[in-house]
Amino acid sequence: MMLRGGLRDGTAEDVVQDVMLAVWHKAGQFDPHRADAAGWIYGIARNRRIDMARRRPLAQPDEMPELESLEPDADQIIALQQEARHLAEALARLAPEQVEALRAAYFDDVPHSRISEMTGLPLGTIKSRIRLGLERLRHELKKIAP
Amino acid sequence: MTAIRHHIPDDMLDAYRAGTLPHAFGVVVAAHLSLCDQCRARHEAADMIGGAFLLGAEGANLRADARDRMMAALDAPAPKPPPRASGPFPSAVMHELGGRPPHWRMMGGGIRQQILTTDREGSLRLLYIPPGKAVPEHGHSGQELTLVLQGSFSDSAGAFHRGDVEVAHDEIDHQPVAGPGEPCICLAATDAPLRFRALIPRLLQPIFRI
Ligand SMILES: [Zn+2]
Ligand SMILES: [Zn+2]
Numbered sequence: 001m002m003l004r005g006g007l008r009d010g011t012a013e014d015v016v017q018d019v020m021l022a023v024w025h026k027a028g029q030f031d032p033h034r035a036d037a038a039g040w041i042y043g044i045a046r047n048r049r050i051d052m053a054r055r056r057p058l059a060q061p062d063e064m065p066e067l068e069s070l071e072p073d074a075d076q077i078i079a080l081q082q083e084a085r086h087l088a089e090a091l092a093r094l095a096p097e098q099v100e101a102l103r104a105a106y107f108d109d110v111p112h113s114r115i116s117e118m119t120g121l122p123l124g125t126i127k128s129r130i131r132l133g134l135e136r137l138r139h140e141l142k143k144i145a146p
Numbered sequence: 147m148t149a150i151r152h153h154i155p156d157d158m159l160d161a162y163r164a165g166t167l168p169h170a171f172g173v174v175v176a177a178h179l180s181l182c183d184q185c186r187a188r189h190e191a192a193d194m195i196g197g198a199f200l201l202g203a204e205g206a207n208l209r210a211d212a213r214d215r216m217m218a219a220l221d222a223p224a225p226k227p228p229p230r231a232s233g234p235f236p237s238a239v240m241h242e243l244g245g246r247p248p249h250w251r252m253m254g255g256g257i258r259q260q261i262l263t264t265d266r267e268g269s270l271r272l273l274y275i276p277p278g279k280a281v282p283e284h285g286h287s288g289q290e291l292t293l294v295l296q297g298s299f300s301d302s303a304g305a306f307h308r309g310d311v312e313v314a315h316d317e318i319d320h321q322p323v324a325g326p327g328e329p330c331i332c333l334a335a336t337d338a339p340l341r342f343r344a345l346i347p348r349l350l351q352p353i354f355r356i
Contacts, residue, residue: 035190038194043193059238060228
């Protein structure tokens with residue numbers, strides 16, 4: 001996402017440092033009951049990339065209330081980690097063109113219309129490919145859901 | 147509290163996530179995400195998929211001094227946290243309000259408004275409509291995205307309660323009427339009225355090679 005985004009040489013370090021700093025400052029907000037670490041970091045990186053490119057920072061949703069009174073729920077944390085691992089495994093089982101469409105949409109955050117321009121495929125094909133890929137992922141995930 | 151029934155369209159959430167949505171609309175999306183578990187889940191599930199790709203991505207080689215510079219940067223103070231949600235206003239709205247309560251301007255008929263931001267891409271305002279009062283019928287020169295923060299309103303497209311968003315396009319002429327009970331407070335983003343705004347960048351492209 002960050003490094004494939006056409007950044008000039010030397011800026012990659014700045015970007016990595018910037019994201020690591022943001023993760024460092026927000027680490028206290030990470031809630032393993034609600035998010036897997038990779039997805040959480042991805043969200044921070046996505047926002048930092050946007051803010052570096054924009055004049056005004058992207059408006060952010062409210063931070064979720066902290067569940068201070070609750071003991072860490074190991075089952076819930078493990079379940080979420082499992083879900084993240086199975087998601088990664090399910091990704092590995094998708095057809096290559098489905099992976100490419102998903103990667104462009106979710107990893108590079110390219111709007112679907114741009115993917116269509118880039119690949120020369122009609123927008124409908126791209127959308128159905130992404131949908132198919134996501135459906136298969138969801139199907140894989142259901143197998144592990146309680 | 148009634149369940150939220152009117153959500154952010156897919157394309158708009160995509161654009162928000164990609165950072166391509168005009169600021170005024172981004173604030174409305176962020177405010178909706180603060181109130182709507184369903185869209186929040188869509189948003190975070192997309193980050194989770196992004197995270198799965200992140201784990202599979204090959205690492206980049208960093209310069210040798212990157213680590214030292216990083217450790218030095220850690221000593222810098224943390225950025226200021228965003229203002230907290232207050233009353234009916236989510237954090238993103240409080241940010242636009244500068245952390246203070248709204249400073250309403252009377253519009254006649256008991257209707258009040260405060261313009262929060264306006265730039266060449268669009269404008270964002272808060273509207274206050276007393277129960278049973280109607281906003282004068284109006285059309286749109288572009289797109290309008292309205293989020294209910296308190297009370298309710300209804301128009302030809304249906305009834306909208308706290309957390310609901312209405313997307314209105316060019317052709318629609320509508321007359322929202324506030325429901326009974328609490329005054330209706332809405333957050334509304336509109337495109338800039340410049341119909342040729344899409345044309346200018348296209349004309350300048352070959353000249354400036356952008
Ligand atoms: Zn929603
Ligand atoms: Zn309107």
